[in-house]
Each structure stands twice: as structure tokens, then as C-alpha cells.
Amino acid sequence: MSLYSEKVMDHFRNPRNVGVIENPDGVGEVGNAKCGDIMKMYIKVKDGVIEDVKFETFGCGSAIASSSMATEMIKGKPIAEALQLTNKAVTEALDGLPAYKLHCSVLAEQAVQAAIRDYYEKNHIPYDEAMFPACSHCAHEHEDGGEE
Amino acid sequence: MRVYADHAATTKMRASALKAYTDAANEFYGNPSSLHSEGQRAKEVLEDCRARIAALLGANANEIVFTSGGSEADNQALLSAAKWGALKGKKRIVSTAIEHHAVLHTLKKLEKEGYEVVLLPVGADGIVKVADAENAIDDNTCLVSVMLANNEIGTIQPVEEISKICLAKKVPFHTDAVQAVGHMPVNVQALGCDYLALSAHKFGGPRGVGALYARRGAPLYPLIEGGAQEKGKRAGTENLPAIVAMTVALEEAIAELPEVTKRVSAMRDRLIEGLEKVPHCALNGDRVHRLAGNVSFCFEGVEGESLLLYLDDMGVSASSGSACTSGSLDPSHVLLAIGRVHDVAHGSLRLTLDGTNTMEEVEYLLSAVPAVVEKVRSFSPVWRDLQEGKRSFIL
Ligand SMILES: Cc1ncc(COP(=O)(O)O)c(C=O)c1O
Ligand SMILES: [Zn+2]
Numbered sequence: 001m002s003l004y005s006e007k008v009m010d011h012f013r014n015p016r017n018v019g020v021i022e023n024p025d026g027v028g029e030v031g032n033a034k035c036g037d038i039m040k041m042y043i044k045v046k047d048g049v050i051e052d053v054k055f056e057t058f059g060c061g062s063a064i065a066s067s068s069m070a071t072e073m074i075k076g077k078p079i080a081e082a083l084q085l086t087n088k089a090v091t092e093a094l095d096g097l098p099a100y101k102l103h104c105s106v107l108a109e110q111a112v113q114a115a116i117r118d119y120y121e122k123n124h125i126p127y128d129e130a131m132f133p134a135c136s137h138c139a140h141e142h143e144d145g146g147e148e
Numbered sequence: 149m150r151v152y153a154d155h156a157a158t159t160k161m162r163a164s165a166l167k168a169y170t171d172a173a174n175e176f177y178g179n180p181s182s183l184h185s186e187g188q189r190a191k192e193v194l195e196d197c198r199a200r201i202a203a204l205l206g207a208n209a210n211e212i213v214f215t216s217g218g219s220e221a222d223n224q225a226l227l228s229a230a231k232w233g234a235l236k237g238k239k240r241i242v243s244t245a246i247e248h249h250a251v252l253h254t255l256k257k258l259e260k261e262g263y264e265v266v267l268l269p270v271g272a273d274g275i276v277k278v279a280d281a282e283n284a285i286d287d288n289t290c291l292v293s294v295m296l297a298n299n300e301i302g303t304i305q306p307v308e309e310i311s312k313i314c315l316a317k318k319v320p321f322h323t324d325a326v327q328a329v330g331h332m333p334v335n336v337q338a339l340g341c342d343y344l345a346l347s348a349h350k351f352g353g354p355r356g357v358g359a360l361y362a363r364r365g366a367p368l369y370p371l372i373e374g375g376a377q378e379k380g381k382r383a384g385t386e387n388l389p390a391i392v393a394m395t396v397a398l399e400e401a402i403a404e405l406p407e408v409t410k411r412v413s414a415m416r417d418r419l420i421e422g423l424e425k426v427p428h429c430a431l432n433g434d435r436v437h438r439l440a441g442n443v444s445f446c447f448e449g450v451e452g453e454s455l456l457l458y459l460d461d462m463g464v465s466a467s468s469g470s471a472c473t474s475g476s477l478d479p480s481h482v483l484l485a486i487g488r489v490h491d492v493a494h495g496s497l498r499l500t501l502d503g504t505n506t507m508e509e510v511e512y513l514l515s516a517v518p519a520v521v522e523k524v525r526s527f528s529p530v531w532r533d534l535q536e537g538k539r540s541f542i543l
Binding site: 009012013015018019020029033034035036037038039040055056057058059060061063064 | 453457470527532
């Protein structure tokens, strides 16, 4: 199907870092089943670096590929750097996504942030609330789509 | 192996229809409105097709208008009856929650223009209740529109019963028979409808061509203004090769209907039986009152688009009513109408078979679909929560 780039299809077909981490240092879950995409991200942190990351996703091709790409982009990176990961960077690394699929990839950025926030909370590490903007995934209006 | 199991979306053209198409394009290139021999030959062929389509439906030739397909036919029926209704001071339209967008969006437009639109609910079986229709029709009602068979879940609606009520109350009745024609017996006299929409590409004809049956005397206004083609009901030089191909396709579909229905419904039942063994899934729509080729399921803990993409990789063409496949955020209105909650409706899969499918393909589907569901579940956080009891199963 040419809805997605080769890069997206590669990550969709062979998702990297898929699965769970037992006793993770941080877990983040974003999205909801009503909207059709849920992403769960697990991280293992050592000396301020994301040593390991795994994900589970309930969602479309765009959601699965974005999760996979996001994990690749933050694995081995210092937390401060991982926090800078944007939806735009994930999308670009995937050679783009159809416009109406962008909302699915926003979840990847939010899942990473949620996992890091959980890590901060668990370890009583103080953080700046402003670094974690509220989830806006489901703020948009629901509408009818096409049909054959 | 590639298995095309999306025949409700569209079908491959029948060889006979394709040949008829090219032959007609070659031989009958005259414009049916022209006076010369080529034109008159084309006109004869056009009228021959009209008579043949009419005969297949139990109609008269002058009750058939050729259109660009099902959407146009639906639009013309609804807008004509609505316009007539307004002239009579009647502006209430009764339809169902599970209609195709060709009907629903036209009704939405009419609603904006001041019509009162009532969409009847369906039960969990995906079938409208006749009593609900009866209660909804009042003196102000100018049209009732109920589809004959649903495109997503394949359920067959009690159109004959509802049309009888309409006849008694003298309210025009339209049926969108796009999914039914060529796939089950359809006769406008038996159905008792005033309008009926059909589309060629659903039964092995070309896309972009269809027909509207409008009972003699039923209000009918053109959507497209221009020349006097189709007795002034549809302007534009007729798409003769497509009309010829549609006619040939429908004749063939109806001739083979008894044999094909038997074979296809056996494949459908085998597929349903096999897929029901997948844990936590459910068939959408009534098991008995359904199109011979329709299989529609919801699988809990999975999302439909990922199912479709992995299935495509395995050679299977299917469709889904999940939000992510439609470009909207809401899953199919049909699945919501039968009471599937969002979480579950996102995990829908529609497999639609026709006479070109084989039992061998069904066996392949029965290995591919459960495998893909299992794969998608293996990394679904929703499935994990269900397994760990953090979320309760709905199916
Ligand atoms: C029930 C129903 N009505 C109307 C249509 C529209 O027909 P067409 O694609 O020919 O415009 C379709 C499918 O396309 C359909 O399934
Ligand atoms: Zn999505």
C-alpha cells in the first residue's frame, strides 16, 4: 500500500524495541481506545541515560511505526535529550506521514514524555511541570470520513 | 497466494462485461441523440439495455434512468421526493442509522435546508424494526428510505414490510439496493418500492455506472441539467459502453445467482464458523438475514488498520470500519449503531466474498486472519490489560 512511505512500512512490519520491560524505571501510557490509538512506553534508566526502551501499541500503521521510530531515537540517549524528541522529528525520520495520520504520531512524543515523567515521579526527582504539556490527542472534533 | 476479499468495496469486471464494453465502444460509437445511422444504432442498443435491466428488476423500461452509479441514484431519489414533499408542505423524511453515506449525507444536507430527518435505530442484529418505521411515519412524511442490504455488516432489511406500510400511508419509498442487486433476488414489484438505486461495479460491471428505478408517476427531477437525454431526467451523453457492460454483467450475475448464492454462502458460513474460534471476537450483524458473501467481525484488543496492513502483506485484501482506516476519528456509524462501543468497533474486519472466491481461499483466510489477530494482540497494551484483568472483556 502506498499510503505510507517505505520507512513507515519497514517500522510497521519490523517494529524495533517492541515488548515490555519487567520492573521498568518508568512507564507511560497515552491515548485512549475511544480514539483508536493507545501507546505504552517502558524505559530503563542508568546514570541519566535511557539504557533500554520498549513499547506496546494498540493502533494503526502510523501509530505502530511512530512508536517504533521513537524508541530508536531515544535509546541510549540522555533523558534531557529524549525529552526534546518531537512529533515532527519522528515524522521526518519516517519520511513523512499522511496529514490525517499525524495525530497518531503525536502519541509517540507524548508516550516518551509520560514514561520519563513517571521515572521522575518514582525517583522523587523534581521537574518542571511546563516540560510536560497536557495531552491534546483527543481534543479535535470527530467527523465523518469517506466510504466506498 | 492473494485473496481478494473486498467485493463489497468493488468487484473485478466480469470477462463478459469487459468484452461487451470494448465491443460496444468499438461498434456503437455514435451519439444516441444523433439522427444518423451510427447514432440510431447506439440509441437502439441503449434502449435494448434499458429494457433488459428493467426486465431483470421486474420494472418497465421507462422506469429506468441510467446514472453515474449508486451515489447519484440515491441522491436523485431522495432529492426528488424531498422536493415534491416540500411542494406539498411535507418535510419529514424517515430513514435508518445504518444507511450508506450517499444517503446519510444527502439527508444531512436536506436537514440543513429545513427538513426533519428521523434515523431509525437498529437492534444488535443490525436490522431495523418494522414497528419503529411504522411509528415514525406521520402525515408530514414525504419519504421513507431504507437500504435493502447493508454494505458493512451485510444485514438484509425488512424492506417489503416497510414498503407495505408506506403504500398504505401513501408515502414514497426508496431503497438503496446497491449491495443487493446481483447478489440476491431483487424485484421492484415484490419489494413494492417507488425508487431503487443500483450500481454496476458491485456485480462485475464497470464503476461509474448505475441506475435508478423510479416507479411511473413517482416524482423525479434531474440533478444534472443539460440535454434531453434520459427523457430529461439526466443530462449528458450516455456512457453506452458502460451501460452495455452493466447489462451483460447483471444478466450473468442473475443467471448464476442460485448456484453462486449456494456456493458463496457455504464459504461465508465456513469462514464465520472458523473465525468464531478466535477468542474474544464477535460476528457483526444477524447470522441469517445477511448477504451471502458478507463476513464482518470485531476482534477485541486490536485496531483495524494494523490488521488490514498485515493482512495485505499476507496477500489478503479486506476492509475495516476502524477510525484510522477512514481518515476520521470515529469508527463506522454502522458498528456504533449495532451497539459496538468505540474500543471494540476499532477492531473490525470485513471480508466480502463473491462467486470468484474459492473454498481454498477461505481456508487460507482461516489461517491468515487468526494469525494476524494474534500478532497484533501480542503487542497491544489493550490486550495486555484485558489479559491481566485491568480492563474487562466486552466480547
Ligand atoms: C449501500 C451502498 N450505497 C451506495 C453506494 C455508492 O455506489 P457508487 O460507488 O456506485 O456511487 C455503495 C458503494 O459504493 C453502497 O455500498
Ligand atoms: Zn491512528
